[in-house]
Amino acid sequence: MLIDTHCHIHDVETYKFALTRQQAGKKLRRVLEEDPDYGHYPLEISDFTGEKIISRAEKAGIQKMITVGTSDTDSRLACEFAERHDNVFWSYGIHPDEATSVAESGWNCPSLESFAYLVAIGEVGLDYYGKTSAEDGDFQGEQMKLFEQMLQLARDNNLPLIFHVREAFDDFFAILANFPEVRGVVHSFSDTKENMMRALERGFYIGVNGMATFADDFPLPPLERMLLETDAPFLTPVPFRGTINEPAHIRDICAYISKIKGESEREIAKITTQNAEQLFRI
Numbered sequence: 623m624l625i626d627t628h629c630h631i632h633d634v635e636t637y638k639f640a641l642t643r644q645q646a647g648k649k650l651r652r653v654l655e656e657d658p659d660y661g662h663y664p665l666e667i668s669d670f671t672g673e674k675i676i677s678r679a680e681k682a683g684i685q686k687m688i689t690v691g692t693s694d695t696d697s698r699l700a701c702e703f704a705e706r707h708d709n710v711f712w713s714y715g716i717h718p719d720e721a722t723s724v725a726e727s728g729w730n731c732p733s734l735e736s737f738a739y740l741v742a743i744g745e746v747g748l749d750y751y752g753k754t755s756a757e758d759g760d761f762q763g764e765q766m767k768l769f770e771q772m773l774q775l776a777r778d779n780n781l782p783l784i785f786h787v788r789e790a791f792d793d794f795f796a797i798l799a800n801f802p803e804v805r806g807v808v809h810s811f812s813d814t815k816e817n818m819m820r821a822l823e824r825g826f827y828i829g830v831n832g833m834a835t836f837a838d839d840f841p842l843p844p845l846e847r848m849l850l851e852t853d854a855p856f857l858t859p860v861p862f863r864g865t866i867n868e869p870a871h872i873r874d875i876c877a878y879i880s881k882i883k884g885e886s887e888r889e890i891a892k893i894t895t896q897n898a899e900q901l902f903r904i
């Protein structure tokens with residue numbers, strides 16, 4: 623059994639967005655359509671209904687999925703989706719890219735106790751990539767404030783966190799010093815080995831996705847701290863670059879890790895599944 627610990631499968635708009643970004647991949651999709659291992663490969667937006675995505679995932683041995691919220695509205699969609707589908711869990715989170723709009727329009731802390739299938743707060747964190755104070759004002763201050771609110775929410779509800787951190791690890795660890803008890807995963811980690819060590823020392827898991835299959839010199843955590851994720855519909859693993867990602871591809875990420883680590887796919891699946899079950903209590 624495998625678990626996709628991070629995907630965005632609850633909102634068809636996200637898939638439509640991904641589909642328009644994948645125009646260049648049309649040719650590759652046509653080749654994949656004839657792949658006997660995959661049978662019919664999804665080509666159209668109508669292939670990405672919740673039922674179809676989940677059924678392809680189950681066929682590939684992915685039995686649980688966490689669909690991740692990125693804003694208050696988006697998190698509520700994730701919640702509704704999880705309520706409608708077996709084996710799908712959800713997380714409540716406001717992505718750091720939303721910090722400016724939250725600073726402008728405010729945010730009402732939701733009461734989370736009554737929600738079923740809620741397993742984490744995320745994705746939350748800091749993302750300084752491509753931003754400048756000349757163009758984006760006090761984005762750092764706004765993101766840090768929002769991140770602290772999200773950490774508080776996780777602490778109050780005793781939930782683990784799904785962190786999104788990009789080019790902001792120093793501030794990330796500085797803020798976390800005030801929240802020593804929180805647990806979580808640094809999702810889609812693609813930073814230095816040194817920052818990975820800091821995250822591991824802090825007790826966090828590291829989320830590994832398709833990026834590992836196509837980025838050079840990619841740092842991988844030890845298996846005892848590894849979670850598998852797709853970040854679908856984005857970050858499609860090799861050899862499916864140019865197509866839309868979905869939870870079924872956890873199996874391909876697992877196969878890749880198996881090769882790199884020199885362990886069987888069964889062993890990778892077993893350990894990463896145990897890790898996910900332990901962190902998210904699913």
Ligand SMILES: [Zn+2]
Nearest residue numbers: 628690745853
């Ligand atoms: Zn994500």
